[in-house]
Amino acid sequence: MEPAARGEQQQPTGRPAGLGLLCSSVLLNALLLAHHFLWPSSRLLGDDGGGGSSCGLSWSLPAAREAEAVAAVDCSGHGQVFLDGVAGEDGRPGCECNACFAGPDCSLRTPNCTADADSGNPLFLEPYWRRHAAAGAVVFSGWHRMSYVIPDGRFQSVELERQIRRLHRAVGNAAVDDKHLVFAAGSIQLVNALVHALSPDNNAASPPARVVAEAPYYPAYKVQTVMFDGREYRWGGTTARWANASRANSTDGGGFIEFVTSPNNPDAVLREPALAGSPAAAAIFDRAYYWPHFTHIPAPADEDVMMFTMSKPSGHAGSRFGWALIRDDAVAARALEYVSNSIMGASRDTQLRMLGIVKAMLANLHGEDDIFAFGHDVMRTRWRRLNAVVSRSRRISVQKMAPEYCTYFNRIREPSPAYAWVKCEREEDEDCYEALLKAKIITRTGVGNEVSSRYTRISLLKSDDDFDVLMERITDLVNAENYEEDAPGSSSM
Numbered sequence: 001m002e003p004a005a006r007g008e009q010q011q012p013t014g015r016p017a018g019l020g021l022l023c024s025s026v027l028l029n030a031l032l033l034a035h036h037f038l039w040p041s042s043r044l045l046g047d048d049g050g051g052g053s054s055c056g057l058s059w060s061l062p063a064a065r066e067a068e069a070v071a072a073v074d075c076s077g078h079g080q081v082f083l084d085g086v087a088g089e090d091g092r093p094g095c096e097c098n099a100c101f102a103g104p105d106c107s108l109r110t111p112n113c114t115a116d117a118d119s120g121n122p123l124f125l126e127p128y129w130r131r132h133a134a135a136g137a138v139v140f141s142g143w144h145r146m147s148y149v150i151p152d153g154r155f156q157s158v159e160l161e162r163q164i165r166r167l168h169r170a171v172g173n174a175a176v177d178d179k180h181l182v183f184a185a186g187s188i189q190l191v192n193a194l195v196h197a198l199s200p201d202n203n204a205a206s207p208p209a210r211v212v213a214e215a216p217y218y219p220a221y222k223v224q225t226v227m228f229d230g231r232e233y234r235w236g237g238t239t240a241r242w243a244n245a246s247r248a249n250s251t252d253g254g255g256f257i258e259f260v261t262s263p264n265n266p267d268a269v270l271r272e273p274a275l276a277g278s279p280a281a282a283a284i285f286d287r288a289y290y291w292p293h294f295t296h297i298p299a300p301a302d303e304d305v306m307m308f309t310m311s312k313p314s315g316h317a318g319s320r321f322g323w324a325l326i327r328d329d330a331v332a333a334r335a336l337e338y339v340s341n342s343i344m345g346a347s348r349d350t351q352l353r354m355l356g357i358v359k360a361m362l363a364n365l366h367g368e369d370d371i372f373a374f375g376h377d378v379m380r381t382r383w384r385r386l387n388a389v390v391s392r393s394r395r396i397s398v399q400k401m402a403p404e405y406c407t408y409f410n411r412i413r414e415p416s417p418a419y420a421w422v423k424c425e426r427e428e429d430e431d432c433y434e435a436l437l438k439a440k441i442i443t444r445t446g447v448g449n450e451v452s453s454r455y456t457r458i459s460l461l462k463s464d465d466d467f468d469v470l471m472e473r474i475t476d477l478v479n480a481e482n483y484e485e486d487a488p489g490s491s492s493m
C-alpha cells in the first residue's frame, strides 16, 4: 500500500523504482533477521552491522534499526515501547502499558479497573499508523533545519502549506484558495493568536472585545482568554447573555469575538454563530472535528477565520501542530505575528513530520487504506456499541444523532462522534460526573462547559483497550439498573 510519492521521495539518487523496491525489501529482511538474531548487541546500540552502508543508505541505518527494534518489542498488544521511554536496568526502554494492563509485557489485566474516558486523546488512530508503519515513518538528519528560519526569513514550510491545501481540497472540508495559512503549536495556541488578531489594538480608544461561546463550549476558550485577559479582550461568558439583538448590537462594551465549534465539542452538533448578524461580532470557527471520520461533510467550510489541528484528523496530538485559515490579510498578519513573537513559528521538526503524515494521508484517500474510512469505521462501531447498551438504560442517555449524507464518502454515513454527551436522568443523579465515577467511569463534567452538572462528557477517541474497559463499566452500570428494576417490589422511577 506504500504511496508511490513517498517511495520516490526516499530515492534522491534517481534510482529506478524497481531497484529501489528490491533494495527496500532486502533492507527489510536484513532488519528482520537482525531483530531475531542480533538482539541485544545491535538493537539499541546504534551500530550499523559493521558494513557501514546498505542499499546506498549509511547514516540513517542505525537510527532506522533502533526505531524498528523498539517497535517490534512485544507488549502483548496492550502497550508499546517508545525510543524515548525510560531505560530499565538493561539499558533499554520497556513496555508502556495501556490503562488497565500491567506487567513487563503488559499481559496482566487489572481486575475491575476504572475506565478513564476523560481526555480527547485520539489514540483510536494508532492501529492505523502501526498498520501503515512505512508510510508514517520520517527520518531526520542531525542537521535538519537547525536555523531559526527557513529561506526568505519564514517560519513555515512552503511545502507543508501546499500539502495541507491539497488535503483540504481533496477532502472537501474547507475552501482554501482565498486564505492565508498560519501554523501554530497545536490549535490550542491559535485560540489566543486568533483572539489577539481579531481584537482592537491595545492602544486604541475602543473598549476591549468580549470573547464568548455558546454553552456547552470547549473549556479552553475561557481558560486561555482568562489567562491572557488584558487591555485588548476579556472573557464575556456564554452567548446566551448577549444573544438578545439589542445587547449584541451595542458596542458600548466593545465588540464580540465568538468561538463557534463545529462539530461541537462535547455534543457533536454542527453549529452556527449565536451572535450572527450582529455587526459588532467576529467569529472564530474551530473546525478541529470537521473531518469525515467524525462528521458528515455537507460542504467545504468557508468562514473568514477557521482553526484546524492535526491532533484529530491524523491522531498526532503529541506533535502539537495546528493551523488557521484566514481570509483577511491584516488578521492573518497579526496571527502570524503572535505565533512569531511567542514561539518563533511551529517546530521545524514537527513540520517535517506533519509533511510526511499529510502526504501519506493524501496518497491513500478514497483507497482501501483511506484514513478517514478507517477512522469512521472505528468511531461508528464504538457509537453503535455504546448506543446498544445505553438504549437499555433509563438512568443515562446520550445525544441523538441521525445518519447524514457526506460529500466525502458520497453516501449517507452513520454517526461517529468523538464524544458522547451523557445526561443523567434520575433525580438523585444531579451530579452526573459523580454518579458515573461511582460506577468506575471517569468522565469530564459538563460544569466545565458551563452547563448543568446533569451532563458529562465521555471520550470515545481513546485506544481500543480504553474503549473496551469503558464498555465493560457502562454495561455493568446498565445491568445493575435493570437488575434493580426487576427485583420484586422495586420501583426506580
Ligand SMILES: Cc1ncc(COP(=O)(O)O)c(C=O)c1O
Pocket: 120, 185, 186, 187, 188, 189, 218, 261, 265, 286, 288, 308, 309, 310, 311, 317, 320, 321, 322
Ligand atoms: C474543539 C477543540 N479545539 C481545539 C482543540 C485543541 O487541539 P490541539 O491538540 O491542536 O491543541 C481541541 C482538543 O481536544 C478541541 O477539542
